[in-house]
């Protein structure tokens with residue numbers, strides 16, 4: 001029900017939503033392999049964008065940035081308290097933030113910054129806090145609503161992705177070769 005409720009405000013406020021830093025997709029199945037692009041719709045009060053940092057919420061695994069011409073990439077790695085196995089190899093550290101530096105991206109243009117990742121297994125909303133740095137000033141897209149997923153009235157909301165439940169039979173049918181389906 002919540003999924004239906006949140007579509008209305010998004011459609012009505014589409015212009016405003018697109019003006020922020022938002023994901024190009026609104027939802028994805030929990031636990032799935034996913035790639036999404038963070039869309040940067042404007043600069044900082046007219047100033048050109050020179051860096052974008054996307055912070056990955058807890059539970060996101062194996063995040064990989066897509067290279068972009070004219071932008072360098074930096075990844076922040078953190079040691080995991082609980083290592084896990086991926087493709088038969090233990091994973092002991094995780095990418096927790098990705099920064100692109102370059103441009104400058106003028107305020108009159110928009111651009112997209114893409115990341116591939118495995119999503120957390122639990123359904124529900126997840127929020128990506130994005131720091132946008134400009135030639136002059138910055139926008140910290142990091143505010144999360146106290147409850148629910150409506151970002152109406154929030155000046156600098158974090159980017160939202162709704163993780164949809166995966167039904168038990170569908171989950172059972174998924175074998176490892178399906179993992180890389182996008």
Ligand SMILES: [Cu+2]
Nearest residue numbers: 019020021042
């Ligand atoms: Cu905006």
